[in-house]
Amino acid sequence: MTDTTIERPAGRTTSGAVVPVLAFAGIVVAVMQTLLVPVIKDLPQLLDTTPSNATWVLTSTLLSGAVATPIMGRLGDLFGKRRMLIASLTVMVAGALLSAVTSALLPMIVGRTLQGFAMGAIPLGIGLMRDMLPRERLGSAMALMSSSIGVGGGLALPAAALVAQHANWHALFYGAAALGVLSIALTLLVVPESEVRAEGTFDLPGALGLSAGLVLFLLPITKGSDWGWSSGMTLGLFGAAAAVLLLWGVYELRTKAPLVDLRTTARPAVLFTNLASIMVGVSFYVVSLVLPQLLQLPESTGYGLGQSMVVAGLLVAPLGLTMMVTAPVYARLSARYGPKTTLILGMLIIAIGYGAGLGLMSAAWQSLVISVVLGAGIGLAYSSLPALIVGAVPASETGAANGLNTLMRSIGTSVSSAVIGMVLANTANDVGGVAVPTMHGFRLSFLIATGAVVLGLAFALLLPRQRPSGHPQLRASSEEDANLQRAEEALHGFRGRVLDAAGTPVARAKVTLIDRRGRQAGATLSDDDGSYALTVPAQGAYVLAARADGHAPLASAATHPGEDGAVDIDLALPGETVTA
Numbered sequence: 001m002t003d004t005t006i007e008r009p010a011g012r013t014t015s016g017a018v019v020p021v022l023a024f025a026g027i028v029v030a031v032m033q034t035l036l037v038p039v040i041k042d043l044p045q046l047l048d049t050t051p052s053n054a055t056w057v058l059t060s061t062l063l064s065g066a067v068a069t070p071i072m073g074r075l076g077d078l079f080g081k082r083r084m085l086i087a088s089l090t091v092m093v094a095g096a097l098l099s100a101v102t103s104a105l106l107p108m109i110v111g112r113t114l115q116g117f118a119m120g121a122i123p124l125g126i127g128l129m130r131d132m133l134p135r136e137r138l139g140s141a142m143a144l145m146s147s148s149i150g151v152g153g154g155l156a157l158p159a160a161a162l163v164a165q166h167a168n169w170h171a172l173f174y175g176a177a178a179l180g181v182l183s184i185a186l187t188l189l190v191v192p193e194s195e196v197r198a199e200g201t202f203d204l205p206g207a208l209g210l211s212a213g214l215v216l217f218l219l220p221i222t223k224g225s226d227w228g229w230s231s232g233m234t235l236g237l238f239g240a241a242a243a244v245l246l247l248w249g250v251y252e253l254r255t256k257a258p259l260v261d262l263r264t265t266a267r268p269a270v271l272f273t274n275l276a277s278i279m280v281g282v283s284f285y286v287v288s289l290v291l292p293q294l295l296q297l298p299e300s301t302g303y304g305l306g307q308s309m310v311v312a313g314l315l316v317a318p319l320g321l322t323m324m325v326t327a328p329v330y331a332r333l334s335a336r337y338g339p340k341t342t343l344i345l346g347m348l349i350i351a352i353g354y355g356a357g358l359g360l361m362s363a364a365w366q367s368l369v370i371s372v373v374l375g376a377g378i379g380l381a382y383s384s385l386p387a388l389i390v391g392a393v394p395a396s397e398t399g400a401a402n403g404l405n406t407l408m409r410s411i412g413t414s415v416s417s418a419v420i421g422m423v424l425a426n427t428a429n430d431v432g433g434v435a436v437p438t439m440h441g442f443r444l445s446f447l448i449a450t451g452a453v454v455l456g457l458a459f460a461l462l463l464p465r466q467r468p469s470g471h472p473q474l475r476a477s478s479e480e481d482a483n484l485q486r487a488e489e490a491l492h493g494f495r496g497r498v499l500d501a502a503g504t505p506v507a508r509a510k511v512t513l514i515d516r517r518g519r520q521a522g523a524t525l526s527d528d529d530g531s532y533a534l535t536v537p538a539q540g541a542y543v544l545a546a547r548a549d550g551h552a553p554l555a556s557a558a559t560h561p562g563e564d565g566a567v568d569i570d571l572a573l574p575g576e577t578v579t580a
Helices: 018-034 037-047 056-079 081-100 105-132 135-166 171-190 204-227 232-254 268-296 309-316 318-337 339-357 364-390 395-426 439-461 479-490
Strands: 429-431 434-436 493-499 510-515 520-525 531-535 540-547 554-560
Touching: 018 056, 018 081, 018 105, 018 135, 018 171, 037 056, 037 135, 037 268, 056 081, 056 105, 056 204, 056 395, 081 105, 081 171, 105 135, 105 171, 105 364, 105 395, 135 171, 135 309, 135 318, 135 364, 204 232, 204 395, 268 309, 268 339, 268 364, 268 395, 268 439, 309 318, 309 364, 318 339, 318 364, 339 364, 339 439, 364 395, 395 439, 493 540, 510 531, 520 531
Parallel strands: none
Antiparallel strands: 429 434, 493 531, 510 520, 510 540, 540 554
16 A cells, blocks of 8 residues: 655644653663663673673663664554654553563563663654654754753763662662653653554564564674674574565565665665764764773773762763753754754764874763763764754655664664674783773774764765755754745645635645655645645646545646646545646
């Protein structure tokens, strides 16, 4: 069945609390990723298992988050983004409560897997913002939502360290469950359900194929250090992942309503944004792995900074706080120069931060400086990604495209965790049977992060300067700018009003633009005064289809370009040919 989606009606108003509530949900979900970092070294003892088995407590969350992210984006398009957001948070709360009441390995892994499924909240939140917010507020809102994954991860470190140092470690999960319940309550009270829906079917074979491929790919990445990178298990899983993902890609190209439109994903604007996202994910996780260990190592090592778990967390916390502060700065920069420029600027700042960090590892205050600089760069980079994706894909693919982009960042963090873990392990000194990371390993990790950022910068430079026709760039920083953009868009498509038999405007009528091949080329809801506006992807013949409750549907032939693009749709009349 052909996929159709209603676009966000221009100028729609919504509560000012929606953005912070959605961003809070993103922060709560991101907390799950770093919740156990302060107690990683103690997990084998706490769970009465081997170090190799204990790593599954972290691996399971990464795997389930990677699988859930693109799938939840698509489910949100079909069944309601708010509904799926609440479902994601509910699953997370259930997983946190399960982990809170057990010290056995298997139930703990199950609980952590359920917590990871909530990562789909990030693309769902971005989708809700796109559906409800006027364009002049959308850029900064998406920036804050996109950055929430880093903000939550950064803020969780000191909070989790404080709890772990002064309370039973199970209190971490009770706290996470409480945050989840609070987020659910705020979402129910403040965030309305989006009326935007996709009229398609859920691609279950595609979802299963993508899930299998991701698990087969990410599993050896996260466990390669334990199994051996050249072992039969590791190489076999990589080979199986390549085979499954190849077959999945062939299937997605042939199905009518794919989970991920690979043709859209292959566009340079989408492809290079996703590749840059992987590199940003790598750079974010390196600092989260290196600085806490450097700060907590005893001074007797000759390079450790001898700080407590809580102090180490507080010194790294500015990483997340700076990312949060960067969101409004990004909105101004992007409005003036565009998200491509802000992505490049963010990458440059990250590279400077890691480059300077190579010589700033001898004092605790230097870690604070590194955290602030990297937070600013990562915040700008993360904030740019959703705007680049939204501006490069049709409205019918926004949810899945943002889910895939968030997945790319998750893959980056998974690769970073595996590679940096291997580097630190291979460069560690054996002291009384305990592997102690070395300064050489820390600096080598920073060099790897710098290299990843340079590669990401190359991808960002390859992004096209202008978006494809029909996908306007989200750059407006004021209502006047947004109105000018809407007026400009109306000159490149169809606009008019939806009327009833008496000539009365019909609000909330669905207007769909269909191309000559019977595929959706755009869609929207009429505003309160019955007005609508639709851009067209190319010149040619189209059909304007309209329907509303209590009215007979109408399909009118239309051709672009025409004189002024004005087409009034009278739901009381049969279809007629018009020229726009």
